[in-house]
Amino acid sequence: MKQKITGSEALLKSLIAEDVDTIFGYPGGAVIPVYDCLYDYQDKLKHILVRHEQGATHAAQGYARVSGKVGVTLVTSGPGATNTLTGIADAMMDSTPLVVITGQVASPLLGTDAFQEIDVIGITQPITKWAYQIRKPEEIAWAVSRAFYIASTGRPGPVVLDFAKDAQVGLVDFEYEKVDYIRSYQPEPDIKMERIKEAAALINGASKPFCLVGQGVILGNAEEELKEFLLKNDIPAGCTTLGLSSLPTDFPLNKGMLGMHGNVGPNRKTNECDVLIAIGMRFDDRVTGDLNTYAKQAKVIHLDIDNSEIGKNVAVDVKVLGNAKQTIPMITALLETRKRPEWNAEFEPDSQEEYVKVIDKELHPKEGYLKMGEVIRKVSEAANNEAVLVTDVGQNQMMGVRYFKYKQTRSVVTSGGLGTMGFGLPAAIGAKVGAPDRTVCFFTGDGGLQMTIQELGTIMQEKLNVKIIMLNNNFLGMVRQWQELFFHKRYSSTVMENPDFVAIAKAYGIASREVLKREELDEAIREMLEHDGPYLLVADVEEQGMVYPMVPAGSTITNILMGE
Amino acid sequence: MTTKKLYTVIIFSENTVGLLNQITIIFTRRQLNIETLSVSPSAIQGIHKFTITTYADENMIDKVVKQIDKRVDILKAYYNTDEDLVFQEIALYKLSTDLFIKMGTVEDLIRKYNARILEMNETCVVLEKSGHYDETQALFKELSETIGVLQFIRSGRVAITKSPVERLSDMLAEMERKLQEKNKA
Numbered sequence: 001m002k003q004k005i006t007g008s009e010a011l012l013k014s015l016i017a018e019d020v021d022t023i024f025g026y027p028g029g030a031v032i033p034v035y036d037c038l039y040d041y042q043d044k045l046k047h048i049l050v051r052h053e054q055g056a057t058h059a060a061q062g063y064a065r066v067s068g069k070v071g072v073t074l075v076t077s078g079p080g081a082t083n084t085l086t087g088i089a090d091a092m093m094d095s096t097p098l099v100v101i102t103g104q105v106a107s108p109l110l111g112t113d114a115f116q117e118i119d120v121i122g123i124t125q126p127i128t129k130w131a132y133q134i135r136k137p138e139e140i141a142w143a144v145s146r147a148f149y150i151a152s153t154g155r156p157g158p159v160v161l162d163f164a165k166d167a168q169v170g171l172v173d174f175e176y177e178k179v180d181y182i183r184s185y186q187p188e189p190d191i192k193m194e195r196i197k198e199a200a201a202l203i204n205g206a207s208k209p210f211c212l213v214g215q216g217v218i219l220g221n222a223e224e225e226l227k228e229f230l231l232k233n234d235i236p237a238g239c240t241t242l243g244l245s246s247l248p249t250d251f252p253l254n255k256g257m258l259g260m261h262g263n264v265g266p267n268r269k270t271n272e273c274d275v276l277i278a279i280g281m282r283f284d285d286r287v288t289g290d291l292n293t294y295a296k297q298a299k300v301i302h303l304d305i306d307n308s309e310i311g312k313n314v315a316v317d318v319k320v321l322g323n324a325k326q327t328i329p330m331i332t333a334l335l336e337t338r339k340r341p342e343w344n345a346e347f348e349p350d351s352q353e354e355y356v357k358v359i360d361k362e363l364h365p366k367e368g369y370l371k372m373g374e375v376i377r378k379v380s381e382a383a384n385n386e387a388v389l390v391t392d393v394g395q396n397q398m399m400g401v402r403y404f405k406y407k408q409t410r411s412v413v414t415s416g417g418l419g420t421m422g423f424g425l426p427a428a429i430g431a432k433v434g435a436p437d438r439t440v441c442f443f444t445g446d447g448g449l450q451m452t453i454q455e456l457g458t459i460m461q462e463k464l465n466v467k468i469i470m471l472n473n474n475f476l477g478m479v480r481q482w483q484e485l486f487f488h489k490r491y492s493s494t495v496m497e498n499p500d501f502v503a504i505a506k507a508y509g510i511a512s513r514e515v516l517k518r519e520e521l522d523e524a525i526r527e528m529l530e531h532d533g534p535y536l537l538v539a540d541v542e543e544q545g546m547v548y549p550m551v552p553a554g555s556t557i558t559n560i561l562m563g564e
Numbered sequence: 565m566t567t568k569k570l571y572t573v574i575i576f577s578e579n580t581v582g583l584l585n586q587i588t589i590i591f592t593r594r595q596l597n598i599e600t601l602s603v604s605p606s607a608i609q610g611i612h613k614f615t616i617t618t619y620a621d622e623n624m625i626d627k628v629v630k631q632i633d634k635r636v637d638i639l640k641a642y643y644n645t646d647e648d649l650v651f652q653e654i655a656l657y658k659l660s661t662d663l664f665i666k667m668g669t670v671e672d673l674i675r676k677y678n679a680r681i682l683e684m685n686e687t688c689v690v691l692e693k694s695g696h697y698d699e700t701q702a703l704f705k706e707l708s709e710t711i712g713v714l715q716f717i718r719s720g721r722v723a724i725t726k727s728p729v730e731r732l733s734d735m736l737a738e739m740e741r742k743l744q745e746k747n748k749a
Contacts, residue, residue, distance in 0.1 A: 121582055122582075125582060125585055125586050126589045129636060130636045130637075131582075181746065184578050306634065307630055307634070308630035308634045311626075312630075
């Protein structure tokens with residue numbers, strides 16, 4: 001049944017057909033017709049009005065990361081579009097499925113430097129999986145369907161639809177048709193049985209296999225398959241930052257986090273194992289350190305859905321292309337049931353050493369100011385280790401992912417690849433919308449919060465129950481840490497003179513409390529979690545806290561500083 | 565140490581707006597200079613063929629081609645060295661008619677270089693020569709040193725593989741088979 005409707009309505013009907021129920025956006029001149037139409041669709045499409053378009057993309061990212069659905073953003077042309085760029089780039093780096101719809105000037109004005117015109121396709125092509133300009137209402141159904149198919153399949157990523165104003169108001173016979181095939185796009189590569197056999201043989205023959213778990217496991221919904229794989233052959237594993245929560249923190253074979261601020265055991269064992277099995281991860285430099293000394297002793301098996309990742313940074317002996325959801329159990333089927341108590345026990349001394357030198361000091365300080373780690377662990381435990389962790393970027397992020405604990409998957413929302421300060425607050429908004437039944441704990445610093453602090457307005461308007469814990473040290477802490485370690489303590493532009501954050505929260509009608517003393521911490525956390533609504537807990541932590549362990553950038557992954 | 569070599573990247577794509585930009589930004593990001601570029605419709609309707617030459621080491625060109633191949637609108641991308649290819653460029657040379665006649669060596673030049681005259685009028689003569697870079701360059705040098713060249717242009721490389729594998733048609737057949745399978749299921 002065909003019906004003649006406006007392009008704007010065709011867009012909204014297309015979104016509904018794609019199972020969209022939430023849009024994060026901000027109106028403006030070139031997208032008013034869509035917003036006008038949205039007025040009639042409020043029962044089906046909830047629009048969350050952010051306070052800045054960057055927030056719209058980060059919120060859509062948070063939403064996508066916790067829910068597994070495609071995050072949708074709607075903004076106007078020109079500055080509306082350029083403000084989304086950081087979020088789009090972030091989503092590209094972290095393989096987050098987004099559809100970003102930008103208004104555009106009417107097509108006869110394109111290329112004339114019209115008011116609020118910008119070459120959206122030109123500037124987003126390097127940071128999107130696909131970018132397309134809709135100039136005619138007839139293209140809408142096709143373009144939207146294709147956008148969702150591309151964003152959500154294969155290795156997910158952001159897609160931009162640049163929507164010219166005349167296409168928004170033009171009339172069209174609307175009929176939606178779901179795209180599930182594009183001739184030039186093969187989202188999931190063919191699985192080669194030969195590679196599966198080679199991988200299984202290598203693992204069966206290994207005496208010290210070690211598994212690196214990336215976000216690909218979560219994106220492929222392969223958490224259970226991963227557990228079976230690890231258990232059958234008793235393989236210890238380390239998670240990348242984005243791979244965290246694919247395995248519960250307490251899963252016996254989960255040995256912790258990899259990389260610069262990761263756990264000592266996983267990093268050391270990377271250079272001691274004889275077979276390294278990387279699943280859905282991309283050997284980022286923050287994970288590997290110096291590639292010339294990285295896992296040289298090991299045979300490397302790399303499972304990934306994206307052919308361009310294989311061999312990009314680390315030479316691979318067995319390349320297993322495909323969706324981890326399929327490839328992992330295919331390998332598991334060929335694995336021998338093994339017990340490797342000695343090899344697994346080898347992680348213990350490292351773990352003990354790290355506990356004594358770093359973790360114990362961070363979690364159980366006897367005196368002095370609050371430590372970042374103790375605040376994070378207490379919040380995690382007070383929320384029964386079941387909350388979603390959202391972080392900003394910097395010390396709060398590395399401390400957050402280190403000391404928060406996870407029981408279920410999709411529990412970490414953080415800007416991994418791009419490392420975007422200001423990501424956290426809007427991402428926490430999206431996470432709460434995407435997982436309304438879960439507690440969302442957002443850890444931030446005094447620097448990062450102020451980059452997107454206007455989104456407190458969104459929290460106020462939407463009455464979103466987000467728990468914000470600011471680890472306030474009056475410094476841009478991570479840069480300060482580097483300055484202390486590598487730049488002779490010359491604290492160039494890292495000291496922050498801060499406003500009264502409690503007063504700011506109050507102005508937004510958000511409950512808030514500042515805590516300075518260790519004796520008050522438990523009670524303050526309880527108050528925050530029991531409060532029915534958003535809450536800002538300002539924890540005044542030691543000014544010159546350090547995130548340890550630390551592998552200096554570009555250094556061998558076993559060169560671990562522990563702050564002794 | 566890495567050794568740079570001239571690689572020919574051959575790309576088949578859908579004919580959509582902005583494709584060239586998607587490809588060139590992948591070179592730009594790695595500071596790779598494109599030496600020659602040629603784009604035209606391929607033998608299959610609706611599919612365009614890009615032929616790009618660039619100096620790179622094999623590790624780099626392999627990664628570049630994987631990144632290109634990954635783009636949604638790209639059907640197939642691969643790279644070859646000169647040994648795998650039959651390739652050609654075309655050059656045009658504009659000369660002064662007066663000098664051309666006065667020099668009196670027209671026949672020699674055309675025979676020696678296997679060139680041909682495309683246009684001759686009162687003011688200018690336009691010669692055409694196709695061949696490898698050094699061949700078209702040799703004629704340019706000789707003309708420059710004798711009669712002088714008013715204008716000169718050389719095309720990007722076009723190339724055909726010598727191998728029995730037809731990557732595009734194989735790929736299209738495979739995609740077609742998968743579509744059929746999918747429709748059945």
